[in-house]
Amino acid sequence: MNFKSTIGFEVHFELKTKSKIFSPSPVSYGAKPNTETNVIDWAMPGVLPYVNKDVYRLGIMVALATHAHILPTTHFDRKNYYYPDSPKAYQITQFFQPLARDGYVEIESHGKKKRIGIHEMHIEEDAGKNTHGTNGYSYVDLNRQGVPLLEVVSEPEIADPDEGYAYLEKLRKIVQFTGASDVKMEEGSMRVDTNISIRPAGQKELGTKVEMKNLNSFEHVRKSLAYEEKRQAQVLLSGGRVQLSTRRFDEATGKTVLERVKEGDADYRYFPEPDIAPDHISQEWIDEIKSTLPRSAEERYNQYVNEFGLKEYDANVLLQTKESSDFFDQTVAAGADPQLAANWMNTQVNGYLNDNRVELADIKLTPEHLAAMIKLIKDGTISSKIAKKVFAETIANGTDPKKYVEDKGMVQLSDTSVLAPMVKEVVDNNPQSVEDFKNGKDRAIGYLVGQLMKQTKGKANPKVINKLLNEELQKR
Amino acid sequence: MEITEDTIKHVATLSRLEIDEKDIGKVTEQMSSIINMADQLSEVNTDGVKETVQVVDRDTVFREDKPEHWQDRDELMKNVPDQANGFIKVPVIINKDEDE
Numbered sequence: 001m002n003f004k005s006t007i008g009f010e011v012h013f014e015l016k017t018k019s020k021i022f023s024p025s026p027v028s029y030g031a032k033p034n035t036e037t038n039v040i041d042w043a044m045p046g047v048l049p050y051v052n053k054d055v056y057r058l059g060i061m062v063a064l065a066t067h068a069h070i071l072p073t074t075h076f077d078r079k080n081y082y083y084p085d086s087p088k089a090y091q092i093t094q095f096f097q098p099l100a101r102d103g104y105v106e107i108e109s110h111g112k113k114k115r116i117g118i119h120e121m122h123i124e125e126d127a128g129k130n131t132h133g134t135n136g137y138s139y140v141d142l143n144r145q146g147v148p149l150l151e152v153v154s155e156p157e158i159a160d161p162d163e164g165y166a167y168l169e170k171l172r173k174i175v176q177f178t179g180a181s182d183v184k185m186e187e188g189s190m191r192v193d194t195n196i197s198i199r200p201a202g203q204k205e206l207g208t209k210v211e212m213k214n215l216n217s218f219e220h221v222r223k224s225l226a227y228e229e230k231r232q233a234q235v236l237l238s239g240g241r242v243q244l245s246t247r248r249f250d251e252a253t254g255k256t257v258l259e260r261v262k263e264g265d266a267d268y269r270y271f272p273e274p275d276i277a278p279d280h281i282s283q284e285w286i287d288e289i290k291s292t293l294p295r296s297a298e299e300r301y302n303q304y305v306n307e308f309g310l311k312e313y314d315a316n317v318l319l320q321t322k323e324s325s326d327f328f329d330q331t332v333a334a335g336a337d338p339q340l341a342a343n344w345m346n347t348q349v350n351g352y353l354n355d356n357r358v359e360l361a362d363i364k365l366t367p368e369h370l371a372a373m374i375k376l377i378k379d380g381t382i383s384s385k386i387a388k389k390v391f392a393e394t395i396a397n398g399t400d401p402k403k404y405v406e407d408k409g410m411v412q413l414s415d416t417s418v419l420a421p422m423v424k425e426v427v428d429n430n431p432q433s434v435e436d437f438k439n440g441k442d443r444a445i446g447y448l449v450g451q452l453m454k455q456t457k458g459k460a461n462p463k464v465i466n467k468l469l470n471e472e473l474q475k476r
Numbered sequence: 477m478e479i480t481e482d483t484i485k486h487v488a489t490l491s492r493l494e495i496d497e498k499d500i501g502k503v504t505e506q507m508s509s510i511i512n513m514a515d516q517l518s519e520v521n522t523d524g525v526k527e528t529v530q531v532v533d534r535d536t537v538f539r540e541d542k543p544e545h546w547q548d549r550d551e552l553m554k555n556v557p558d559q560a561n562g563f564i565k566v567p568v569i570i571n572k573d574e575d576e
Binding site (some may be wrong): 017019034038039044050051052054055075080082083084096131132133137138140142267269272274278 | 490530539545
């Protein structure tokens with residue numbers, strides 16, 4: 001019997017604001033427990049939630065980037081549940097009138113383009129963090145309480161684990177390039193829940209779904225879905241029934257493990273949040289946000305490959321993060337040759353970041369300086385060998401490359417009237433090399449180039465001395 | 477609207493309330509009369525009245541994204557029954573209905 005899978009995703013993104021969604025407490029990571037909270041986060045009697053405008057702005061950016069319909073009037077609702085991570089005993093979310101509905105993400109899977117529908121997306125607050133001790137106690141830190149989240153709910157239109165993987169990659173890239181979220185799974189700024197059901201091919205009615213929560217990498221999502229496809233098929237083939245349940249992916253065994261059987265849908269008793277007035281989202285505001293939307297990864301990719309002539313691989317490396325792509329764009333805008341800029345970004349800059357375990361935002365190199373250095377290479381002022389020294393100085397100390405090259409007298413020697421006599425002298429002093437050259441040993445030239453580089457402290461223009469050496473040797 | 481003993485038990489479980497078996501009858505009765513009183517609202521003629529979830533005279537109340545450090549942990553922590561290293565200490569609860 002053949003089975004068809006139906007997969008859906010609920011993805012949470014932490015929105016990049018400075019303060020929380022309903023209180024002015026700072027959004028911070030690694031702060032001491034319970035220091036970045038206030039009476040609103042703690043739900044003290046009499047406090048009122050006060051909506052952070054930027055949470056809407058960032059949410060609207062993602063809605064625009066996923067072609068979703070933004071509702072003209074939204075409001076918040078209470079989702080009631082009791083757990084120590086939420087002092088209010090409810091989460092403020094959007095249930096009845098969410099931020100946006102009916103979007104889509106275009107993916108490519110198995111060589112074909114496919115649209116995956118987005119059912120809806122809404123903004124809500126995160127809960128605090130519980131750390132479970134081994135002594136029968138849990139430890140609660142409310143710093144995360146009230147951090148803004150955007151939850152993106154897909155339509156159950158994903159047909160297999162590979163498509164699921166492609167959907168997550170694409171969604172992540174789209175959100176990343178709006179700048180609305182850091183989208184780092186390892187830091188929890190992107191969290192993935194998935195559900196999967198299977199049904200015999202030809203059957204219309206969907207099967208019973210199994211949920212998997214908080215998967216911590218796309219690869220785990222793919223593996224757990226693939227495992228579930230097989231497991232559920234076995235259950236059905238042996239005449240059993242799939243249980244409505246939540247399962248957990250076990251990294252060590254690559255299997256999914258039953259966590260909890262669900263008896264019907266959870267009863268959250270949603271009702272409209274009485275403490276927050278409805279929000280009207282004007283077309284004017286949407287248009288304003290639209291005009292500030294950064295270029296998508298796709299747009300940038302097309303420009304890099306088609307206009308700049310970069311290799312697909314190089315374009316993809318640049319597009320790994322919005323920060324690196326922005327840096328590259330600014331370097332090109334400052335007058336750098338795109339191909340050289342890409343080479344320097346992907347090798348030297350990335351190498352530096354990896355070696356020093358830092359990010360682009362932490363380093364002293366500016367796009368303007370990188371562009372200035374590339375211009376010096378391009379117009380022959382410095383050799384690429386010297387450029388490496390200049391680069392090391394600029395990235396470490398933020399030194400202006402042009403000034404550095406001038407101050408240190410690093411300008412490349414290209415003047416033939418200066419170089420020709422030096423070439424003649426080197427050839428005169430190395431008769432053995434002349435002999436070798438005549439005997440067809442190409443290495444002879446390399447040796448002579450090395451001698452000249454030594455004499456000029458690496459400043460001689462390699463192209464020019466190669467040419468002069470060839471001419472000189474031909475004469476002998 | 478009819479409130480049954482089962483409804484009361486269900487809501488009590490959801491709300492983590494312990495209600496003594498011998499009190500269930502009394503609570504059910506009381507809850508019924510409260511709900512029925514609220515039900516009187518449905519007798520009001522609302523023809524032509526626009527549906528709303530709010531009766532306040534304002535909407536779209538936003539604040540700017542400006543963080544404030546309140547530095548009030550010590551004050552807030554006075555409200556917790558038990559603490560350790562700046563954390564709120566609570567008994568382990570594993571059977572959470574849903575991970576948020």
